[in-house]
Amino acid sequence: QITLKESGPTLVKPTQTLTLTCTFSGFSLSTSGVGVGWIRQPPGKALEWLALIYWNDDKRYSPSLKSRLTITKDTSKNQVVLTMTNMDPVDTATYYCAHEIAAHRPAFDYWGQGTLVTVSS
Amino acid sequence: QSALTQPASVSGSPGQSITISCTGTSSDVGGYNYVSWYQQHPGKAPKLMIYEVSNRPSGVPDRFSGSKSGNTASLTISGLQAEDEADYYCSSYTSSSSLYVFGTGTKVTVL
Numbered sequence: 001q002i003t004l005k006e007s008g009p010t011l012v013k014p015t016q017t018l019t020l021t022c023t024f025s026g027f028s029l030s031t032s033g034v035g036v037g038w039i040r041q042p043p044g045k046a047l048e049w050l051a052l053i054y055w056n057d058d059k060r061y062s063p064s065l066k067s068r069l070t071i072t073k074d075t076s077k078n079q080v081v082l083t084m085t086n087m088d089p090v091d092t093a094t095y096y097c098a099h100e101i102a103a104h105r106p107a108f109d110y111w112g113q114g115t116l117v118t119v120s121s
Numbered sequence: 122q123s124a125l126t127q128p129a130s131v132s133g134s135p136g137q138s139i140t141i142s143c144t145g146t147s148s149d150v151g152g153y154n155y156v157s158w159y160q161q162h163p164g165k166a167p168k169l170m171i172y173e174v175s176n177r178p179s180g181v182p183d184r185f186s187g188s189k190s191g192n193t194a195s196l197t198i199s200g201l202q203a204e205d206e207a208d209y210y211c212s213s214y215t216s217s218s219s220l221y222v223f224g225t226g227t228k229v230t231v232l
Binding site: 037039046047052060063096101105106108109111113 | 155157159166167168169172173178212225226
């Protein structure tokens with residue numbers, strides 16, 4: 001079965017760079033059509049899509065955060081990494097990674113449990 | 122890219138039907154049949170309930186149904202049950218450079 005799990009720091013300081021890792025099983029990012037995305041949710045607020053990477057290394061980013069985000073994959077390790085630069089307290093949120101249902105069919109059918117990242121000095 | 126608009130809250134009694142709306146534009150909801158709906162219980166990850174406007178993933182009860190008219194999509198829960206109390210989010214493909222846009226979220230309360 002498909003599982004995903006996020007890992008990374010729980011606390012980062014303002015201006016620092018956040019690096020989150022999504023480790024998954026049950027599928028391969030070398031298989032045609034597969035995509036993995038990142039979504040975040042500030043406490044008590046709505047979901048916000050951040051980025052997505054496909055099996056062919058096609059990458060998509062939220063326009064409002066594009067300048068701060070980088071998404072990469074390590075197929076051999078079954079991992080997707082998201083980096084976000086210049087962190088600010090407003091970036092405090094639970095960050096989720098998720099599996100896209102099928103090739104360019106926009107919906108996420110499997111989600112990680114999420115990891116809460118707090119930005120504070 | 123602006124978030125899709127949902128009502129902040131919807132409530133109903135057990136057994137009743139409720140409908141949650143999700144309003145966008147012709148660049149997202151109205152232009153593509155790529156609307157999905159997610160259910161989120163407190164402290165849990167979202168769960169996909171509907172994709173491509175009206176398709177249910179395996180395991181989702183048929184009490185949940187989706188539809189779309191123009192720039193507005195809808196999620197209907199029939200025969201409301203206590204366990205349906207949760208937050209619900211819509212999402213759509215968007216032709217802007219962003220690919221995905223989520224809704225503002227709706228809290229469903231079972232009275």
